[in-house]
Amino acid sequence: MSGQQNQSWIPEDVPLDKPNPARMYDYFLGGMHNFEVDRQAAEQVLQILPEVRLIAQANRAFLIDAVKYLANQGIDQFLDIGSGIPTRGNVHEVVQEINPESRVVYVDIDPIAVAHSRALLEGNPRATCIRADARDVEMIVNHPEVETLIDFSRPVGLLLVAVLHFIPDDEEAHGIVRQFRHRLASGSYMAISHATMEGWPPDVLERILAIYKRSTAPAKARTKDEIVRFFEGWELVEPGLVGLDEWPLSKQFKLEFSAAYVGIARKP
Numbered sequence: 669m670s671g672q673q674n675q676s677w678i679p680e681d682v683p684l685d686k687p688n689p690a691r692m693y694d695y696f697l698g699g700m701h702n703f704e705v706d707r708q709a710a711e712q713v714l715q716i717l718p719e720v721r722l723i724a725q726a727n728r729a730f731l732i733d734a735v736k737y738l739a740n741q742g743i744d745q746f747l748d749i750g751s752g753i754p755t756r757g758n759v760h761e762v763v764q765e766i767n768p769e770s771r772v773v774y775v776d777i778d779p780i781a782v783a784h785s786r787a788l789l790e791g792n793p794r795a796t797c798i799r800a801d802a803r804d805v806e807m808i809v810n811h812p813e814v815e816t817l818i819d820f821s822r823p824v825g826l827l828l829v830a831v832l833h834f835i836p837d838d839e840e841a842h843g844i845v846r847q848f849r850h851r852l853a854s855g856s857y858m859a860i861s862h863a864t865m866e867g868w869p870p871d872v873l874e875r876i877l878a879i880y881k882r883s884t885a886p887a888k889a890r891t892k893d894e895i896v897r898f899f900e901g902w903e904l905v906e907p908g909l910v911g912l913d914e915w916p917l918s919k920q921f922k923l924e925f926s927a928a929y930v931g932i933a934r935k936p
C-alpha cells in the first residue's frame with residue numbers, strides 16, 4: 669500500500685496516523701501491506717537494530733515449526749491469536765498440507781490484517797479470520813465462526829505467537845492465557861513466543877519500546893520466569909522454553925541474542 673489516500677475500504681476506527689505493529693512486522697518481513705507511517709516507525713527500529721528483520725524471520729520459523737509439530741501430533745484445529753497480515757507460509761497452508769481437513773481460525777485486532785486474511789481465505793471452508801481483541805477470550809470462543817470450525821471438546825492448537833507482549837498489563841496477559849488454558853480440552857497444545865528484555869545490548873530495547881509506545885499497541889518485554897508462568901500446569905515439550913536463538917529451526921538466522929522466549933506445551 670503506497671499511501672493513505674483512497675483507502676475508503678478501511679474501517680473508520682483504524683487510526684492511520686499511528687504506526688501499527690501488524691503492519692510494521694509486515695514491513696520487517698518484506699511485505700507490501702503497510703503505510704508510510706508504519707514504514708517510518710519500522711525504519712527507526714531498524715536503525716537502532718537492523719537484526720530486527722532476522723528476529724521477525726526467526727519468529728516465523730518458530731511458528732511454522734510449531735504448527736508442523738502440532739499437526740504431526742494429530743492436532744487438526746488451530747486458533748491463532750494475533751495472527752497478523754498473511755505472509756509466506758501461513759498456518760492454514762502449512763497444516764492443511766499435512767492434513768487437508770485441518771481447520772484454522774485466525775484472530776487479530778487489526779482490521780487491515782483481518783481484511784487481507786479474509787480475502788486470502790475466500791473459498792477455503794476450513795479457515796477463517798475474525799477481528800477480536802485477545803483480551804476478550806469469551807467473545808472469541810463463543811464467536812459463531814469459531815464455533816463453526818473449532819470443537820472445544822477436542823484438542824486444539826492455540827497459537828500466541830509474538831502477541832502477548834502487546835498486552836502490557838501482567839494481570840491481563842496472564843488472565844487471557846489462564847482463560848484459554850481452562851477452556852481447552854486435555855491433549856491441547858499451546859505455542860508461545862514472547863519478547864524478553866534479557867540479553868539485549870544496553871538501551872536498545874528501551875529505545876525500540878519507546879517507538880512502539882507511539883503505536884496503536886504499546887509493548888512490554890518479560891523475563892523467562894514471567895513467560896514460563898503462561899504455561900502453568902501444562903507440560904513443555906522438548907527443548908522447553910528457550911531463547912528464539914536456541915530454537916532448532918530458528919538457529920539458521922544466527923541471532924546474536926535471544927530477543928524472545930519460545931516454547932510449546934501440552935495440556936495433560
Ligand SMILES: C[S@@+](CC[C@H](N)C(=O)[O-])C[C@H]1O[C@@H](n2cnc3c(N)ncnc32)[C@H](O)[C@@H]1O
Nearest residue numbers: 690693750751752776777778801802829830834
Ligand atoms: C508481531 S505480529 C505477530 C504475527 C504472527 N503471530 C507471527 O508471529 O508471525 C503481532 C500481531 O498481534 C496483533 N495484536 C496486537 N495486540 C492484539 C490484541 N490485543 N488482540 C489481538 N491481536 C493483537 C497485531 O495486530 C499483530 O498482527
